[in-house]
Amino acid sequence: MNKPASHLKRALLRRVATAAALLLAMAASARAEQTFSFDHTPGKLPKTVVPVSYAIELTPDMTSLALPGVETVEIEVRQPTRQLTLNAVSTTFTDVTLDDGAQRAEVTTDAAAQTATLSFAQPLAAGRHRLRIAFTAQINRFGTGLFSVDYPTRDGTKRLISSKLEPADARRIFPCWDEPAFKASFALTVVIPRHLLAVGNMPVTGEQPVGDNLKKVAFAPTPKMSSYLFVLTVGELERVTADAGGVTIGVVTTEGKTGQGRFALDSAVKLLAWYNDYFGVKYPLPKLDLIAVPGGFGGAMENWGGITFFESRLLFDPATNAETARRGIFAIIAHEMAHMWFGDLVTMAWWDNLWLNEGFASWMATKASAQFYPQWQSWLNGYGAKQLAMSLDARRTSHPIQQPIADHSEAVTAFDAITYSKGQALIRMLENYLGEQAFRDGIRKYMAAHAYGNSTTADLWRALESAAGKTITGVAASFTEQDGVPLVVARTDCDGAVQRLTLRQDRFVIAPLGTDAAPLPPRSWQIPVAIGPVGGRPFDEILLQGSAEMAAGGCGDAIKVNLGDIGYFRVEYGPKNRGALLSALPRMQVNDRLNVVADSWALVQAGRAEPATYFALLDALDPADHRAVWDQVISSLAALNRLSRDRAERPAIQAYARSKLRPVLDRVGWDGAGSADDDTALLRASLISTLGDLGDATVVAEAKRRFAAFLEDPNALPTALRDAVTHVVGVTADRATYDRLLALARKSTVTNERLRYYYAAASARDPELARATLALTLTGELPETIVPGIISTVASTGEQPQLAWDFVRQNFEALLAKQGPNFRDGFVPNFMTNFTDAAHAAELAAFAPSHSTSGGRVMVARALESIAISGGLVSRVLTAASDWIRVHKP
Template sequence: MHRNLSRSRIAAAVVLALASLTSHAAPAAAPQASASHALSTTTQLPRGVTPSHYALSLTPDAQAATFTANVTITVDVAAPTRSVTLNALELAFVGATAEGAGGTQQASRIDVDAATQTATLHFAQPLARGKHTLAISYSGKIGTQATGLFSLDYDTPAGRQRALYTQFENSDARSVMPSWDEPDYKATFALDVTVPSTQMAVGNMPVASSTELGNGKKRVAFAVTPRMSTYLLFFGLGDFERATAMADGTEVGVITKKGALAQSRFALDESAALLREYNDYFGVRYPLPKLDNIAAPGRSQFFGAMENWGAVFTFEYSLLLDPAISTQSDKENIYTTLAHEMAHQWFGDLVTMRWWDDLWLNEGFASWMESRATERMHPEWNTALSSVRVREGAMSRDALATTHPVVQRIATVEQASQAFDTITYQKGESVIRMLEAYVGADTWRTAVRSYMRKHAYGNTVSNDLWREVDAAAGKPVSAIAHDFTLQPGVPLIRVGEAVCKAGNTSVTLSQGEFTKDREQKKPLSWRVPVIAQTVGSDKLARVLVQNGKTSLTVPGCGPLLVNAGQSGYYRTLYAPKQAGALASSFATLPAIDQLGLLSDSQSLGMAGLQNPADFLELVKATPLQADPQVWGKVAGALNNLHDQYAGDQARQRRFDDWAIARLAPVMAQTGWQARAGEAATVATLRSQLIGTLSDLGDPAVIAEARRRHAAAGSDPSAMPAALRRTILGVVAQHADGATWDQLHAEAQAEKTPLVRNQLYDLLASSDDPALARRALALALTDEPGLTNSPAMISRVSHAHPDLAFDFALAHIDQVNARIDASSRSRYFPRLAAASGNPAMLDKLAAYARAHLAATARGDADTSIADIQYRIKVRAQRLPAIDTWLAKQS
């Protein structure tokens, strides 16, 4: 699943059964579960009955929003039993039978437990030990949010259309099919569907047969899948069209609504290239005969794409390039989404974590492969520098008291949903990058290939991977891996004063812990791989900091740079003299180390470990010719400081004036007009600078955006596609009532879903509280569409968090109807997360007590911690910034 977010439904906490589990049936290529595996694997279902194959017949009625179905499940019964319990959610059962060696019998009754999301089939006579088939008839509901089997409506020139899709991760297959809906219960699946003859049906596997039934219906049967987890099953239906290409013997496809296929060319070409790259890297060829990417209109607040094996679901904004509106950032986002989901075809689909505790084995690795593939396949985008941004995203969360280990204990469906977060994705990716740098890229790949071969079609825990890394590296890498994945937090490496003698620099390194909200916390202990060099030297020194302290000797006598290349997951705090020497040499550092130094300086200053103004000195030292991504980092950091001053107009204006003066020369150099042959990173920076200067209230940028918007009717070049969204964003942000009405009319008239969604976002982006209120009211009407409504409220929260949260809470039933049930525990706290108002702390705590189970308050607690930290920064750090600003000419 792409980008930290997941879908499922709320469930109460369930007692975890830890009795024995019989091994799954599996093809010859798949390893059988061992006894220790069976005993240690988490389940929320009684053990003793294990599925090996599902034959599902599904008949959806899109207009009625219902479906009927029959499923026949081949199971192995370990010991005689009168009952079989499996997962089921919001299904209405007609009946069930069991057939085995002793004959066939009807279920005497079917008990449904909504709290545990289970159904229990009871039989008058015990089912004997051995194989049985369970045949179950039932019906269910088609939803309107991206969970279970759901519909998405969209406009076309010919009128309103409706398409159907499924989204089962993490625990929603049970809402379409009674099943053992846990990742370790792998089985094969045969899906057939009865659907309108004029529509295209899509599944994980190619169509095996299609039979016309009359009355405008057809029965489509798909080939049997390999052994896989329930959450990877997929079905789609609609007025679709498909483009294909062959890659290494696999048919790669992109499926879109009719009329949009031309926008899929980039995704199709890149999918074919990625498949070849991954076949080579993993050393195990993609095993299915086809791999489709399915583009869907609409959006979710919590995910952009889902890795269903052979049938990746992706919202259109992350798959299609529309020449009228798409930007360089859109192209890169499409690529990274493709790379992430296709990496999951191995890490997640072929080899799956046993339980959600080890979700990072799916998401952290897919994120790392996404970054690796992008850097390798598109070096012109220079995405290697983005590793610092990824690491910073993880550390920002990991330095709060509300963090958790990468490998975490998951006890409920809701907790599994909340596990799709920054720690799982971004910290997971960053730790992998550090370990790969420690053992070497070739060694790392050898370990990954061995892991794939040994565990294909099976389930694993993290230690299964670490064993392969230890074996390939010939040293105990697992000890380091355990430190960074089994405990939370961010190591802090303190660098003492350096001594240069005989051409070498010596220094003492000590390990503490970086925390934003627990100054007196006793530091945890990590074994930290450190890479260092002196500025001006290309010779690296490597050392493992363990037991809290070590000495380091580095060739050369220039300023010492610790975490050279920025592969380490830790913060670096230099002694004052060392920090000063690095600041003086800042302009000569490689771009990735400039990014690392800026990031550490900003975070350490805000946490009170050094003068917060030291960061602004580095901003002053950033040369005009610095890499565009360095200036992008500077722009983002200045924007963050602007937000910290929210509510104090005079102080904010003083800071904004300085920030505008610092960025204006960069904007002048970059210009509004793209130049022939300019780097992709320059195009991205142009949009970043315009957006940031707009936030800072730069009158020149605001006036130019308005001029271009006004001229666009007679001069199409005034708003080129690459800047259209950026310019409209400035205009909307600073709109008056008449401009807002104009944008509203454009949104109402627009028929292209991608453009329409953007326009409704713009309506929710005004700095004017009165227009923000109009956007909130609009969001709860039918006009924007069900998937745009929650997005609009979220967009308002960026500039008006208190307003958006209060509004959503005042209309909680209407808002809840527009988001799936499990998302509520994340959605409402995130509306408030950007607040700096002390009153919000009590509001959030009261919301959590009233609406969330005690086990489902992770996002609420994190938002509270973020707000508390923001209040602390405003009170304790901004005065140092004010003092520094007063000294600037």
């Protein structure tokens, strides 16, 4: 526990006071420039009463998990009222008074709406008032609100508590106006055991003993911020710090793990300086902690001043992590730190503009990785994110980036690949269209104008246009305000020695086979399209609206559309140019070759091309091609393998897939001579895992041999291969191997190691072992964070979907109690996409719990369409694929 000396404490208080004064001044300036209308912001709460500041005291009970608290909220009554409504969930109200006891409120709660209404005998006059609420909430065992985490140490199991509030779970900790437009300041005090450390949004300003074993810890007030950015973590924690231009950067871990936070700490220091310069507004808080939580949730959360991470996403231990793990750690830190500006400093007014947070943070994370580690080729190797977004965006159940959100349950559904990855792809395309410098100037104007406030997408377009002197609203709106993926149909014809290229727009659609639904409506976009010869510079870049025609080199030249692969659209070539591109494949830049391969597979999925055209393309690939190209191939072959489960076509498909991938593994070998942090290391691991799934006998035998050697001497297996080798061993495990995997998981106190072994055990394809894994999810042994993933792994990698589904139905109430509402709304629909038949679709349609909220119904609709699409691919693609394979005999 770090406890500052008195002179350091005084210096810290001066810094906090200076920062607070600056924040208030900037906030006042920003309010004058706000262009969004608070009164017309979507949301559920009335805007007749708004919070100005909260003073909150919490006394969490780490044993009983009760959460008593008292808060004083300074409110502004905008028009006289006898009632005010705010958010609360699972909260008991003890006493509610106004203005130092002048009035006492009666409280009525609405569990479905997650609100509490306070009624007063006399109307509240317009103006400022002080609302005091004494209450008791609860600490959850699932990862929303304030939650507990029990984690193993060498001294036994210990417990910490932490918070995860996005989109709407601050209401589970204290009553509040839990919508992003209601920005306020939060001053937190917590009463905790003396041996524990508490971390919040702001620095600690004082500690004082309470009774024999407790202490009261006070934090400085936050700047104005949305309630979902509040953070509290309490436990037996350690903190290591560094200075970054006057801001204290900290990495907070459970005891004994701060050394594993060194890479994260160094990364955060250099990112803060770079972001300060890029955004043109310096990070305004006096500290920024990166907090490693060994359970509770699986990702990271951008709480202002105190970002929480699932431990394995933040810490790096060279003894257990592959060197390549630094890539993911840097990327998630860069994403969350970008939120300190996009999301925290400037916040979307409502969840319909969530992409302003997530799309920009995803784009900035990749941009930062490219800046500091160009050798990682992050745009190229991150190609799968755009592919996933485009595959979802091609469906009927897609949604615009900027989408209507009715309530908190629907807000959860907005955290998807379209919001994140389509948003990221759109921003990259717009930056390329405007120019990097003009785009940055626009971002700086946007930040300066809306700091400490809320904004909308329209505000961003205005700032970019003002800086660039170039209209982009029409371009951007065509991608943000409507769903769908553009398809550019490209045809070449010769006019003597001159080649003419014709382009026209269509809508790229992946729909269930034989659907009775009406066709998806046509769309029209304004698409920046770069066109040029293979291996050359663009000879034309146009804004495609409808159709266009142009000269395109000499007759027979291979012309690439979407040159450089910056655009968010698919391309369908005519037979002449497709043939020329196939011949020119080796001369293409890697990103263009990857683009051709990905679009070719997508056209097969959409029924616009036959599998034979894709397989012919794969035959033209060089085993020495880039990792990104082979990862795309692995993805498509793995999809065919999954679709062919329990079908007669599977042996032929697996044999073909092995024939394509084994030469690549033979080239890179099991023991490469290059850097442990290069693309070859990542490709090697991916190939070993995939070939193990495909039943490659040689790969399976080698994985088992290396695992046996590892059991005798852990140093015998490089960290770069441990995930892949353990995975293959898990898939093919017998009872003895399965028990050994569980023993390794139980012995380890390192989160990423525990996950490695538990997930490998869950991958076992023996039905009896699958039953044992499923039973384990009810025992409390597994971190609750990974229970949904373990069940899904039994169904997918372990290939026991029916067994897992029967288990989920039989134990649904127990699982729901442990996992919380997201298990009902999101997990069950997503889980059912393991099936491809109408009978299981009907079971999901009839599964009442997942239809109990509007967000759940959205997820069910998406899953039903996914099942139908997979069923169509089974009947349309598998037979054609196996017929081609039989003729061409791999």
